[in-house]
Amino acid sequence: MMIKAGIIGGAGYTAGELIRLLIHHKEVKIDFVFSTSNSGNPISAIHQDLVGSIDQKFTDTINTNIDVLFLCLGHGNSGKFLAEHQFSDTTKIIDLSNEFRLVNDKVFQGNEYVYGLPEINKEEIKGANYIANPGCFATAIQLAIAPLASKKLITNNIHVNAVTGATGAGTSLSKTTHFTWRDNNFSYYKPFTHQHLGEIYQTIEKFQSESKHQVLFLPNRGNFSRGIFATVYTEFSGSAKEAIKIYKEFYKDAAFTFVADQTLHLKQVVNTNKCLVHVHKHENQLLITSCIDNLLKGASGQAVQNMNLMFGFEETEGLQLKANFF
Amino acid sequence: MMIKAGIIGGAGYTAGELIRLLIHHKEVKIDFVFSTSNSGNPISAIHQDLVGSIDQKFTDTINTNIDVLFLCLGHGNSGKFLAEHQFSDTTKIIDLSNEFRLVNDKVFQGNEYVYGLPEINKEEIKGANYIANPGCFATAIQLAIAPLASKKLITNNIHVNAVTGATGAGTSLSKTTHFTWRDNNFSYYKPFTHQHLGEIYQTIEKFQSESKHQVLFLPNRGNFSRGIFATVYTEFSGSAKEAIKIYKEFYKDAAFTFVADQTLHLKQVVNTNKCLVHVHKHENQLLITSCIDNLLKGASGQAVQNMNLMFGFEETEGLQLKANFF
Amino acid sequence: MMIKAGIIGGAGYTAGELIRLLIHHKEVKIDFVFSTSNSGNPISAIHQDLVGSIDQKFTDTINTNIDVLFLCLGHGNSGKFLAEHQFSDTTKIIDLSNEFRLVNDKVFQGNEYVYGLPEINKEEIKGANYIANPGCFATAIQLAIAPLASKKLITNNIHVNAVTGATGAGTSLSKTTHFTWRDNNFSYYKPFTHQHLGEIYQTIEKFQSESKHQVLFLPNRGNFSRGIFATVYTEFSGSAKEAIKIYKEFYKDAAFTFVADQTLHLKQVVNTNKCLVHVHKHENQLLITSCIDNLLKGASGQAVQNMNLMFGFEETEGLQLKANFF
Amino acid sequence: MMIKAGIIGGAGYTAGELIRLLIHHKEVKIDFVFSTSNSGNPISAIHQDLVGSIDQKFTDTINTNIDVLFLCLGHGNSGKFLAEHQFSDTTKIIDLSNEFRLVNDKVFQGNEYVYGLPEINKEEIKGANYIANPGCFATAIQLAIAPLASKKLITNNIHVNAVTGATGAGTSLSKTTHFTWRDNNFSYYKPFTHQHLGEIYQTIEKFQSESKHQVLFLPNRGNFSRGIFATVYTEFSGSAKEAIKIYKEFYKDAAFTFVADQTLHLKQVVNTNKCLVHVHKHENQLLITSCIDNLLKGASGQAVQNMNLMFGFEETEGLQLKANFF
Structure with missing residues (x-):
């Protein structure tokens, strides 16, 4: 059974990359891509390489019962967003901003955000429910x-x-x-x-x-x-x-x-x-x-890698990507 | 069970792309990548994005019992190569050059090369053993x-x-x-x-x-x-x-x-x-x-698409690629 | 004695190119570069390759007694600008917009704008006081x-x-x-x-x-x-x-x-x-x-070529430019 | 009266740039551009932006009575070339290679090459007959x-x-x-x-x-x-x-x-x-x-600047170049 993912801030670069990765991830179904400015538009009208690959539209409504939430907001907006939207206790959160990365900032709403650099923190990530994805x-x-x-x-x-x-x-x-x-x-x-x-x-x-x-x-x-x-x-x-x-x-x-x-x-x-x-x-x-x-190891790819670790999937699932190279 | 693939002309662009595609194709194992000039060198020393992805080396010896052979030679060299190397009767051949694409050229060594453009020729490709991959x-x-x-x-x-x-x-x-x-x-x-x-x-x-x-x-x-x-x-x-x-x-x-x-x-x-x-x-x-x-729909990707059709695999297997986009 | 030139719309591409050309033109002195948004700023703060080459600043005041006026405004704004600013009868005007290029549009304020393509219109340009510079x-x-x-x-x-x-x-x-x-x-x-x-x-x-x-x-x-x-x-x-x-x-x-x-x-x-x-x-x-x-033969260079013809200067003066080439 | 310049190694980048500069230099006439491999071909067939700007051809014969010689050869070939060709005593030489730049290398054939960085060496350059142009x-x-x-x-x-x-x-x-x-x-x-x-x-x-x-x-x-x-x-x-x-x-x-x-x-x-x-x-x-x-301040432009200083021309003559900028 596939887990359900939600993406916030859906029109930006990192959200686009996440969508590109998750549509081919065999354990994940994209539940919604939230973008107030693009609500109702096809996702492929913005992320235009996805013509033929995804039929979903951007939405301005949120399913709070998803398994994993990716926050792809501008720096400074994640905490604000979370303060305004209450997700299920079982929703794991991966924040791509810099808001919760430092030790002094890592507890928010009583939740501890683990720094999501698998090469130095893999075991902690596996047990984490909240991830601060590195810069x-x-x-x-x-x-x-x-x-x-x-x-x-x-x-x-x-x-x-x-x-x-x-x-x-x-x-x-x-x-x-x-x-x-x-x-x-x-x-x-x-x-x-x-x-x-x-x-x-x-x-x-x-x-x-x-x-x-x-x-x-x-x-x-x-x-x-x-x-x-x-x-x-x-x-x-x-x-x-x-x-x-x-x-x-x-x-x-x-x-x-x-x-x-x-x-x-x-x-x-x-x-x-x-x-x-x-x-x-x-x-x-x-x-x-x-x-x-x-955008990948430096953002959305690492976010998926962290998700894989958190949910016990193969660490490389969805990330065996063909390099552009030329 | 995975089929075995051989690649001839392994140091060029189209061979590189084929390798990039086939290493993540779940039905195919790369048996050998033939390159006389690079024989003995790691494949990843030439196709350098593959560091960490493939340990094989280029070879100058050929296994004639493979399931599928990809010819990635310069235009004019495929026929010459086939004249010098005898493959098994069950080896299917996909030629990426322009040598067998036209009706007048399509029979070689008694074998008929089907023009491999799936959008107009899918049924013929499914039954083909020899493919002339389009330009x-x-x-x-x-x-x-x-x-x-x-x-x-x-x-x-x-x-x-x-x-x-x-x-x-x-x-x-x-x-x-x-x-x-x-x-x-x-x-x-x-x-x-x-x-x-x-x-x-x-x-x-x-x-x-x-x-x-x-x-x-x-x-x-x-x-x-x-x-x-x-x-x-x-x-x-x-x-x-x-x-x-x-x-x-x-x-x-x-x-x-x-x-x-x-x-x-x-x-x-x-x-x-x-x-x-x-x-x-x-x-x-x-x-x-x-x-x-x-290099993909115009060459190596289409070659893999043709292979998928010839062997009865999912047509999209190994080709669900993430666009570079930016 | 050098003629005096004024440039309107000074922060855009074509104005920048005009300045780059005119600072080395031996018959022309830039009298003013008009830009309301940049008034008071050094020209080289916007056209930054000109550090060390020009000390003038953008201005929001206009000298109406100049010899030649270059209009580098967005399409649709030249007529509006001329309606609001009265220049000397002896001021020649070169408009880089598309406003006066067509036969039906070429008379404005009683002045006839000659289409400034020297290869087909050289004699008319030589006698002109008003030029519509081609697209x-x-x-x-x-x-x-x-x-x-x-x-x-x-x-x-x-x-x-x-x-x-x-x-x-x-x-x-x-x-x-x-x-x-x-x-x-x-x-x-x-x-x-x-x-x-x-x-x-x-x-x-x-x-x-x-x-x-x-x-x-x-x-x-x-x-x-x-x-x-x-x-x-x-x-x-x-x-x-x-x-x-x-x-x-x-x-x-x-x-x-x-x-x-x-x-x-x-x-x-x-x-x-x-x-x-x-x-x-x-x-x-x-x-x-x-x-x-x-930006040159297609805009500002041709404008200077037209100016040279109108004032009887060498047609190539200020336009013997070194190609970038690489 | 214009001085006569010769250029050796005429098909390379730095020679091309020198030609681009010297054709508009008011004190210099290009006497010859030496290139054995291109001898007889129009210069504009190689430096193709010069179509319409120069009619001269590459030559394999050398006028040893020129006023200034520019050596645009690959590193290591300047000394060899000078050993094989005897120029007039009054021919000033500017070498663009690294052969004579260091104190230990600066005397060759009894001539002392001055390091041609005008910002630190201007007076020496003015009196020099031989210049080692900096890297x-x-x-x-x-x-x-x-x-x-x-x-x-x-x-x-x-x-x-x-x-x-x-x-x-x-x-x-x-x-x-x-x-x-x-x-x-x-x-x-x-x-x-x-x-x-x-x-x-x-x-x-x-x-x-x-x-x-x-x-x-x-x-x-x-x-x-x-x-x-x-x-x-x-x-x-x-x-x-x-x-x-x-x-x-x-x-x-x-x-x-x-x-x-x-x-x-x-x-x-x-x-x-x-x-x-x-x-x-x-x-x-x-x-x-x-x-x-x-290619300019780092090579051919600085070479012309050095020439200007050596011959008592305006230091900026021929070097008031329009930036490409975009």
């Missing part, structure tokens, strides 16, 4: 740093340069997502102050609580639509071989995170739920590269 | 024209303007696939003389043998990697409503071809096996738009 | 058709397929200019009904008034920022050689329009004021390709 | 670091992350310049070991010889054709205001390098000879951004 940059960067921190090997500042695609900025129109600005362009934003740093520090502290080193993170805007490519380096006294062993060991049971032997490029992961990680040593610097699709 | 432009254009021809409504020349991505030109390096040439550029090639016209005329004649009208086809090079967007117009004396009815009727049982109500754009189909078709009438012109992913 | 698609398509029409050789319908970049849609944000939509995408709009058809028919009639043939024009949206690539074909009974001779003769004195011997691609003209034209014959079809930069 | 990454990065070093304020390691377009890799075809690889992709190469580090350290030492700090430089491949965007950070104890003052002072007389008040994006400089620099302070880190067009 996209936060996912890529944590997966680059966590193995090192897990061995308490952060001994100096960590330098992070990462670039994200235009879907990272949401569907709303803005100067820097206008095609004539973005096409063949490159820039940075929020230097050293990106809001995902909180999640990243929290994970470092989880493994190496005594670390007081800085993460110097420079986020960039790339002229592509999907994906995050992160380069991370810090001092490391061991050999390349030792480092690679640590990373391979850390991810040996991971369903979607793999340590690649060759240098990475972004399109290896676009339109998949994978995170690929590569480790390189030069003199005393360890350079770790990681790349993900920001 | 990419030919697929998009035929699917735009066939419904009209099926009603013998081609009454004048047909004007076709279509644009393809850089994967349409194959993996070999050339001036017009160099990034600095192609990026933000546009051009045409082979005006009115593209090699796919033969297949297109053959299908028109199949339905409306008396038609002597020309297909004036202008192929263009677009600055994207995947996809074909084709606009096709010709005179039509009926109403828009009548035309749409003809198209919806023609495709009512199609597994992957759908008539869209809204104007199309290419990314609705990229990384899927779909063909979307749209019909519009202006004065006496009927404008039909069709779009496909040239 | 971008209209420029590319007319320059492909005019030589043929000039010999009264339009004998059948004309099929036009042309693709424009995202700057063609103006600076305002819209779904189809959002990067995540446009990137690697392709689509068409306004099939057979584009508003530039009026100008195109007007020019055909100028040369071959008895022609009653249709121009079937399909405009497309390409995933690039600048440029128009137009393919135009119609029946032609002469030889390729004869056609080429007609075109070379027609453009032998043109300052910016050249007949190319090789097949064209868009980037040959991007960031220049050129129009390149190529002529090819296949069976009974004559295929003419033309390409321009929509 | 593209080296130009962007030095212009970000030099003001700080000039005040001996390098107090810690310098972290550099920079991204270059596909023209940075030269015209030869390669996997990573194939459109289907590069489009919408991102990757890095030569981490911490790029060959331009030598030039960068040399310039730091010139100003602050005692500095023993590392430049940790990660070069990236972006999916655009032109441009370099470099972010550079290091510890700085002063205020943002102090830093900005240092930079503005350092560049107050620079012809093409400007300190921008707003955050930068790459397209501000594409198709210009500018370098824009921006300075930002966060906690104890000073973040300096610089961007250039790799």
Whole structure:
């Protein structure tokens, strides 16, 4: 018997991706896709690749008896929405916003939101009813740093340069997502102050609580639509071989995170739920590269992965995706 | 029990796509991927999105007892390869080149190759052991024209303007696939003389043998990697409503071809096996738009669709793909 | 002594291009750039490539005693603006909108606007005080058709397929200019009904008034920022050689329009004021390709060319631009 | 009277850019463009934007009596070429390769090659007969670091992350310049070991010889054709205001390098000879951004700038270029 899923904020990027994933998930039936602005319109009129794949319409009414609820609202709106809508006690909730990710924010309405990064938190996720789904940059960067921190090997500042695609900025129109600005362009934003740093520090502290080193993170805007490519380096006294062993060991049971032997490029992961990680040593610097699709492993794919774990489904169900690659 | 598949010409675009599809196909096991130049290398060293997804290596030895053989060789090399390698009588063959597509070429080594366009040839494909898989432009254009021809409504020349991505030109390096040439550029090639016209005329004649009208086809090079967007117009004396009815009727049982109500754009189909078709009438012109992913519905996806039909699998098995969309 | 120029609508694409051109024009001084919304801001804060090149600010006050006024307003706003602002009798006006282009619209406030396509109207432009600057698609398509029409050789319908970049849609944000939509995408709009058809028919009639043939024009949206690539074909009974001779003769004195011997691609003209034209014959079809930069030869560059002619400057002054090419 | 220029290696990117610049330079006449492989072909058959702009052909004969010679050969071939061809004593030479840039390499055939970065070396360049034109990454990065070093304020390691377009890799075809690889992709190469580090350290030492700090430089491949965007950070104890003052002072007389008040994006400089620099302070880190067009300020534009200085022309002559911007 299939579980019933509801999606809130149905017209955005992450909701679209969730729908694309769930229509082929063999354990899940989409019960409703909530969007007040699009209520009554076919879902395929907005998510137009779904012509021929889904006949449902957006709705402005909510079934509070669903098995799983995905909150795909803008940052700051999840708590507000939950305050206004009472769901069944048995409804599990996966929130894609940043509202419940930090330890200080994780209890809401008496419910504890577990940080949903399966590579570092799988057992907790399996037992959870409420998930705070990680941020996209936060996912890529944590997966680059966590193995090192897990061995308490952060001994100096960590330098992070990462670039994200235009879907990272949401569907709303803005100067820097206008095609004539973005096409063949490159820039940075929020230097050293990106809001995902909180999640990243929290994970470092989880493994190496005594670390007081800085993460110097420079986020960039790339002229592509999907994906995050992160380069991370810090001092490391061991050999390349030792480092690679640590990373391979850390991810040996991971369903979607793999340590690649060759240098990475972004399109290896676009339109998949994978995170690929590569480790390189030069003199005393360890350079770790990681790349993900920001909308999948960085958002909706990871949300489905968390759902799979919470409901005891195969972790990879619905997520064996064909890469776009070209 | 899974059938065993072999792939010849394993390092190219279409072979890569086949591998991406078959590793998640529940009825098929990839027995070998043949590539003399890459023999011994991991498949994922060339098709690099497959890191973590496949451990097999390219091979230069061939198992002649497989159930299905996919020929992904350059045009002109399939016959030569088959002349040099003898497969089991029970091995079904799907050739992705243009060698056996035309009526005059369809018998080779005593075997008859069925033209593998399921929308017009499904029953023959189900009974076939040998398939000539259609060309990419030919697929998009035929699917735009066939419904009209099926009603013998081609009454004048047909004007076709279509644009393809850089994967349409194959993996070999050339001036017009160099990034600095192609990026933000546009051009045409082979005006009115593209090699796919033969297949297109053959299908028109199949339905409306008396038609002597020309297909004036202008192929263009677009600055994207995947996809074909084709606009096709010709005179039509009926109403828009009548035309749409003809198209919806023609495709009512199609597994992957759908008539869209809204104007199309290419990314609705990229990384899927779909063909979307749209019909519009202006004065006496009927404008039909069709779009496909040239590597999927235009090549490897259609090859798998044909395989599914030949072996009695679900027609959509392994082809329920998540669109890239962004 | 330099002439004084004023620019109205200063924050848009065409105003930006005008400023980029005029700051290096040796006969012109920019007197003011009018923009109510940006009044007081540095011009280089909006047209950001001009950091280091211009110190002027946008203004909301107008000097009515300038020598030349460029109207870069949205379509429909030029007449309204002129009704509200009285300029000196000696101020020449170049309007970049579509308001005064057609014969029926060309007299406004008692002034006659000359259609500013130098290749067909040079002498009239030289004597004009008011110019209606042609549309971008209209420029590319007319320059492909005019030589043929000039010999009264339009004998059948004309099929036009042309693709424009995202700057063609103006600076305002819209779904189809959002990067995540446009990137690697392709689509068409306004099939057979584009508003530039009026100008195109007007020019055909100028040369071959008895022609009653249709121009079937399909405009497309390409995933690039600048440029128009137009393919135009119609029946032609002469030889390729004869056609080429007609075109070379027609453009032998043109300052910016050249007949190319090789097949064209868009980037040959991007960031220049050129129009390149190529002529090819296949069976009974004559295929003419033309390409321009929509913001230069299709808008601001042609406006400066017109200004040069009106004031007796060198026709190419300020327009010897380095192509971007890559 | 115009000087006569010769260009060696005429079919490549940098030679093409030089030709584009010199045809509009009022003090220079292109005497010959040498290319053995293209000898006899029109220059506009290779540099195809020049149709209508230049009638000259490539040649395989050399006039050794020219005033200035530009060497646009692949790295390692300049010395070889000069050993085989004897030019007049009065011929000034500008070499665009990396062969004579370092102090240890700067004397060749008894001639001393001056490092041609005008912002730090203008007086020497004015008196030079032989110029080693800087590397593209080296130009962007030095212009970000030099003001700080000039005040001996390098107090810690310098972290550099920079991204270059596909023209940075030269015209030869390669996997990573194939459109289907590069489009919408991102990757890095030569981490911490790029060959331009030598030039960068040399310039730091010139100003602050005692500095023993590392430049940790990660070069990236972006999916655009032109441009370099470099972010550079290091510890700085002063205020943002102090830093900005240092930079503005350092560049107050620079012809093409400007300190921008707003955050930068790459397209501000594409198709210009500018370098824009921006300075930002966060906690104890000073973040300096610089961007250039790799083929202009990073190669051919700077070569013309050096020529202007060597011959006493206006420094900006021929280099007042219209940005592409969109």
